[in-house]
Amino acid sequence: MLELLIATLTLVGFAFICGSLLGFASIKFKVEGNPIVDQINEVLPQTQCGQCGYPGCKPYAEAIAEGEAINRCPPGGEAGIKALAELLDMEVVELDESCGEESLPTVVVIREDECIGCTKCIQACPVDAITGAAKMMHTVIESECTGCDLCIPPCPVDCIDIVEIQPTIDDWHWPNPAQLNKPSQIPVKVIS
Template identity: 55%
Template sequence: MSGLARGRALADLIDQALPQTQCTRCGYPDCRAYAEAIASGEAEINQCPPGGAEGVRRLAELTDRPVLTLDSTHGTEAPCALAVIDESWCIGCTLCIKACPVDCIAGAPKLMHVIVASQCTGCELCVPACPVDCISMNPVSGAATAWQAWSDEQARQSRDRYRWRTERQQRDKRENEERLRLKAEAKLSNLAEASRITDPLQLDRKRQAIEAALARARAQRKP
């Protein structure tokens, strides 16, 4: 097995050992990026607060590194908390929906949003995204923290939801780029067609149509 393949295989194992909250507190954009950074030696194994001390121990076993104390600059080990939206303050701006890495917030523009508690990872990314501070974090695991409050099955489900969301965003981006490409091609085609028109009557009709459209637009803008 090549060095690249070994690094990828190790990253896969590390990724499976992470809680998959996608909280970014480790300093990387998602759990997979952190796993790859650990596998390459770029990152330490003690940068994941949701994994806590147990998470550090798991990573130490996988990487054959010494167990370290959780790096407090990335946060502290704490009970599991779920996001809660204050319905009386929610303005339906959808910013929290866009911030949620696992699509656990349901809602629509100008309508109240609801958090699906069973899918929330407690990442807290929706809290700073809310412009009216209507989201709070509610501890739900008592004294249990990290892997004592979070299961391997929850981590697997969160990883799957994050992957589905990422794939959907990439698909939407591709489709939007294709729409823009087709629109640009249509404009170029129209310009090319217009450049071939030499009949004065046709040119005059097009000029009149454009002037009429501009006049309607100006009339609509008037109070």
């Protein structure tokens, strides 16, 4: 009987130690958030433009993780849809045209001589790419601008222009023919 009591107490003690270690590990190594949401968010272009119907890229990433369509991001375009489809092991679908059209990357430019310094564009910019002060001219930090165009509607004097970022010799690449939809998109040089 004594042996049975010792064995039971040993087993209870061992279970208590293991349970304590598991409890400590669950607190110490707790995962913050959903890791798939973070992976999806890394694929999204971080323009925070809201064209997808969500207030930014992180909320859209959360919605995708819960089953939302992967084709609602015009700034990400076809490349973004392909990357999301590969990440989530889904079929590639066409961009949802109700969200907008894919285009070249853009930035906004403030015509500084027309700016009245109202700060409405600064308040609207989700990435703090506009600098200036009240009643002083404002300017856009092009390297920070994501081209979301959210600063344009609040401008009372319409002094903000959208400018497409043209590829330069430093960032231009030949298109991959395997990724082009139409053979006519392949650049061809005619030699006569």
